[in-house]
Amino acid sequence: MLREKYLTNWCMMVVILMVLAANATAQIYVDAAATGANDGSSWDDAYIDLQDALDVALAGDEIWVAASIYKPTKLEFADYPRSATFQLISGVALLGGFGGETILSGDIGISGDNSDNCYHVVTGSFTDVSAVIEGFTIEGGCADGPWDIDGIDPPERYDQGGGMFNFLGGPTVNHCIFQGNYALLHGGAVENRGANSSPKFNHCTFNTNSAVQYGGGMYNAPGSSTEFSNCVFNGNSAGLHGGGMNTNQGNTEVSNCEFNGNFAEQAGGGMVIDRSIAVLTNCKFHDNTAQNLNGGGLVVWECDPELTDCKFHGNFALYGGGFAAGYLCDAKLSNCEFNGNTAMLGGGVIAYMSNPELIDCKINDNTASVCGGGMNIFFSSSPILTGCKINDNSAPAGAGMFNDIGCNPELTDCEFNGNLAENEGGGMYNDGGAILTDCILQGNHSGDLGGGMANGSSSTVILEHCLLWGNTAVNATGEFAQISDNGFPVINNSCIQGWTGYFGGANNTGKKSEYIK
Template identity: 30%
Template structure:
């Protein structure tokens, strides 16, 4: 997926390495004390080891956990480890409070930094399809760490808490979880991969993890959680979604991919049901593709949801939903309370669909307020109803700096292909946006600066020449009516890059500003892409020293004799004597 890495110019690899270093440092600092031990585990070790060295490693992870105390680290060599206590389906690996457990060792390392790839060789925790929970945390803080494991075949098919968290269950816990691959786990209720419950203060962190082929969803959290750079792929769920935010404070998802997940009764991606007016969720730089849900293909905000919510710089492609009348291919926002709001900014939606009279991309319903800013919504479909892109049936909706184009409400026509406003909807305002077929068939929504012109995308069908797929290129061509047309004051001050990672608020000198500047260096363009005008080239400055002097004439003669590109002063693609006349004209015109 495409993300904007702006902290110290880090690449994704560098950021991941930095995160691991921070986790290591946190473990060392939080462990404290001079008596912290490193216990080693190797399933090929001889029996009766005490973990003091690789040569005397425990052959049982269960034994190492029983010997560990707060501040200790456990290093686990590649191999397969099966929980054996307590007996039967209750068998689990119970991680002691304050202990850091790391997998992926070869069995000869003397420092954590020597571990290399945390998932190679694979250290696998296998519930064999019988353990309710492969791993258990209780009252664990952030200094309780699990890092570098495959976790597989947990089966939460019991009652009560034994129906949740087939891979990991945490009671009143906010552990640090990193570099995990949780697969083939199941839960009869929620959180087949991870289930975090309770009222612990602080953030649980889940980073660089993969959740795949689980049944019963992925991650379900009542505690504050920060989910970063994780992949959710090919999971199924009968209730809510693959990542469920159910807390009362702050829950975050950043840089995650949701791919080919299916929910028969919820949404294919993130399900938000925060029931506190002080709650906040932020979903940033995430990608949702090929997910299927009953009510929403990608993200659903439940009707009981309260609080303040944001979707920033996300991509939605080829997601779908099927619930008649009230579903959405990408985002469904619903609330019975006015104490719920959603901001969707700088996000791109293409190829999403609702198969039964819902909205192709965005459905908004209830008493909450929706604000969409600088989004591009194209090539979406409502199969049997209005709202090919957006369907509005809530109390307050504001759209700013939008492009809604080339969508299809197959049972309708005109403006309904782009946006349909229910007669029961409250206040709807659209400002400075391109809405295809604006005013055709229905009155245009109230607002200022709206047009229906072709936005002149670079390649609406993308390199595969198929409309509605992830490669649809919605950057703007020169001359687009979307350039320098937006309202800077409608955007978040932190929005410094477009969906392609290019700089925002760039002025195009060849386009008259028709938007609202508001103290920024340039007027923002409509939609998710900021037009990047080609850099100005001073043709007469042949020697590229930044100034025009007689030395440039000498340089032009040399370029002429060498047939160099700088010779072509009239930009006709050739080097001939007419370029001398052109150089004189360029020299006399000067350069800024």
């Protein structure tokens, strides 16, 4: 009996040891300066070519790569030298940064001549989250090649994703820098494409990458599902839309990321979200530019993203310097800040043919050269604002907010303070309908009429339990400095400085002491 028990336990131990051995992580070493056996068994005997390590790696292995410059040598097509790429492997972790900067370079031809660089420096196609790349600088990819080479589906898309291309792949990318990569179409640094393309980027930086069309730093193609955490997009550019990132008909989660100094010739200097499901949390958009269209920091089209605790500062666009809620957009923005942005229309925010919801947002110190310094609402939009502060903005008309014909915003518990209009509507200008409840317009100024609020002749404005006080207008005094006498405002239970009863309504007063918020 004891002998049988002993044999059973011994067999179990053998099985456990075999399982542990099978799952043990092996390190494969790569060092371009190594002079040993070149078998990857140690730093002394490290492979000098990274591709040699990838060729022998098995699931569970880690490839440790010493500081140096490594260039891809394995061709996807024998007759195309520029098809060389480092293909990631599921279950294998490719780790750089040992001893200093580890560079994966696409400069495989004449040094400094991009015309013979590889199309994709790294490829993560057909991988899963267990394919890891960490601690590398990826540079010099030049995706200016053909859409397809062999005529077999899927096409190679050598015109997209200069730094990295992921087709139906979901690798994990940690602490990598993508810089100086280029694409003829989309995704100067990275393109993610296909229904199972679900990469995760953590603590990555994207610098000075460019694309002729979309997504200078990143292009998330239809069907992709991407996650970004603690990433930075600096100085990337796109010839059309999405200087930093463009997400098109995909799913994207972006948290604790920064978009700084990115440029788009048309829309979305920092980022474009187009017909996608997107959640952005604690992100910053600074000094981005959309040169000829909308959304200096961010533009959204035909979808309903959620933004929480995001900050937009110093961005520029023709329309919507900080944020543009575009066609059929019902975005929800909570506790976001728009400060120091500029535009022709809507220095901080613009809504056109959309119904975004803004909750507890701050829209301060923005400038528009035509109208809507803080926010511009036009083309049949009906945004909802709750608990927002719209202060110290400037524009020729509607310094705090400009509400165009056919638009019907609803504002509750909002404040307009210190806004300055050269012409009409220091706090707000209305050509459409607007409903304001429990709102305060105070200390605003206009160079013509309606220091607090100016209304066009066709406007239909409802004020319920609002305070208009301390506003000034060059060409109006008394209650008309607070609200102009155009249009058909309906005012009830409100306090308006200089109130005479001219506007009618019920339970209104000119005594501030009688107004209780």
